[in-house]
Amino acid sequence: MPSPLSAPRSNLPVPSTYDPVAARVRGFGATVFAEFTALANATGAVNLGQGFPNFSAPDFVKEAARAAIAGDFNQYARSAGHPRLVQALAQVYGAHFGRTLDPMTEIVVTVGATEGIFATVQALVDPGDEVILLEPFYDSYPAAVTMAGGVPVYVPLRAPAGSRRAADWTLDIDELVAAITPRTKLLILNTPSNPLGKVFHRAELAKLAEVVCRLNLTVLSDEVYEWMVYPPVEHVRIATLPGMWERTVTLGSAGKTFSVTGWKIGWAIAPRPLAAAILMAHQWIPFAVSTPLQEAVAVALEDAAPRDYFRWLSDMYLAKRDRLISVLEEVGLAPMTPDGSYFIIVDTRALPVPVTPGERRDVAVCRWLTQTIGVAAIPPSPFYSEAHQHLTDNLARFTFCKTDEMLAEAARRLQTIKRVR
Ligand SMILES: Cc1ncc(COP(=O)(O)O)c(C=O)c1O
Incomplete structure (x- = not known):
């Protein structure tokens, strides 16, 4: 029997009517991260654009993964999550949620928070349902909503002119209420937020919770930067506010x-009914998540408290934040100090960058920073709906989740900005 690999290739022409791509993905382009990482690689720029740590993961975490594979945790996991991991999560988060969490019914382990977003939206949003997204939003939210047939409704956070703190960006509750209709189902909250680094404080969350309860909505609270919150600010979980546990899905990320x-x-x-719905979607998306890595994350979480790991993490990032802030200030890229996350939004107004007609200024500035200064930053317009993208004309996003050596090299290169300003 001839091998399928040796079968002659078909010479049939592809008819012009051949259109295999579904409408739900047709409008998606390459992400801004892919574009700017490629540009940074091509130009040899220091990449302070894409938010991934370029330093080693902690040894105890890597050792746990090696041990998990050697220990034969290598077959399909329980769909809702490897038992040791959900138990470790219930233990860590029970203390922070102020309640006993049932590891078997109130937690679903997902392929990163990204799948948590996708599965939650699939589980809760019907075609035509409206989902409130606060701008600037993490860019996977609108994609998850539209792929479910939902309709994103955008409400921008606003900051006074000249603001120098992420905390100054606030949600106008009247504007939020005006955006809510009988079709509104879900609100996606991100605290600490990407790209702003805003940490919603208790009073803001209380106002939001009042609206959510009164208008019978559900909240998807993306808290992947929960352990990167800088004193004296504290991370408040909206699920812990009165009436909110029943209507909140909280996401976290080992990454x-x-x-x-x-x-x-x-x-x-x-809560059990929402977790059960998410599991119904999740069981048909990846079915289950990598078993050895779940085992490793379980061990890492068990070890985190005795090692005081979470405090170490936020102290480490706080030092990097302050270091990058002082460089940005020195070169005149007015930073808006974040209270959480590992991102800093800067005001680029002072930079005399030419913008070609039809190009967004934030994109032109970030290209210029990458190509001319040799330090890549991300333009924030993709974190806004088209109607509101002009709000980011004078903004750029840097990340500081990089080695001290890389931050030092970026600092050295950023000095050249002083010559062109
Ligand atoms: C706000 C936010 N949510 C979710 C994610 C994705 O998390 P994960 O890598 O766990 O899928 C990111 C990653 O950058 C993020 O910034």
Whole structure:
């Protein structure tokens, strides 16, 4: 029998009517991260654009993964999550949620928080349902909503002119209420937020919770940067506010927490009915998540408290934040100090960068920073709906989840900005 590999190739022409791509993905282009990482690689720029740590993951975390594979945790996992991991998550988060979490019914382990977003939206949003996205949003939210047939409705956070703190970006509750209709189903919250680094404080969350409860909505709270919150600011979980546990899905990510973004292990924590719905979607998306890496994350979480790991993580990032802030200030890229996450938004107004007609200024500035200064940053317009993209004309996003050596090299290159300003 001839091998299929040796079968002659078909010479049939592809008819012009051949259109295999579904409408739900047709409008998607390459992400801004792919574009700017390629540009940074091509130009040899220091990449402070894409938010992944370029330093080693902690030894105890890597050792746990090696041991898990050697220990033969290598077959399909339980769909809702490897038992040791959901138990470790219930243990860690029970204390932060102020309740006993049922590891078997209130937690779903996902392929990174990204799948947590996708599965939650699939589980809760019907075609035509509206989902409130606060701008600037993490760019996978609109894609997840539109792929479910939902309709994103955008409400921008606003900051006073000249603002120098991420905390100054606030949500106008009247504007939010005006955007809510009888079709509104879900609100996606991100705290600490990407790209702003805003940490919503308790009073803001209380106002939001009041609207959510009164108008019978559900919240998807993406808290992947939960352990990168800088004192004196505290991370408040909206699920812990009165009436909110029942209507909140909270997402976390081992990638962010243990500097292993390539592992793609995340989790959704939710009351039983919401977790059950997410599991119904999840069981048909990946079915289950990598078993040895779930085992490793379980061990890492068990070890985190005795090692005081979470405090170490936020202290480490705080030092990097302050270091990059002082460089940005020195060269006149007015930074808006974040209270959380590993991102800094800067005001680029002072840069005399030419913009070609039809090009967005933030894109032109980030290209110029990458090509001329040799330090890549991300233009924030993709974090906004088209109607509001002009709001980012004078903004750029840097990340500081990089080695001290890389931050030092970026600092050295950024000095050249002083000559062109
Ligand atoms: C706000 C936010 N949510 C979710 C994710 C994705 O998390 P994961 O890598 O666990 O899929 C990211 C990654 O950058 C993010 O910034």
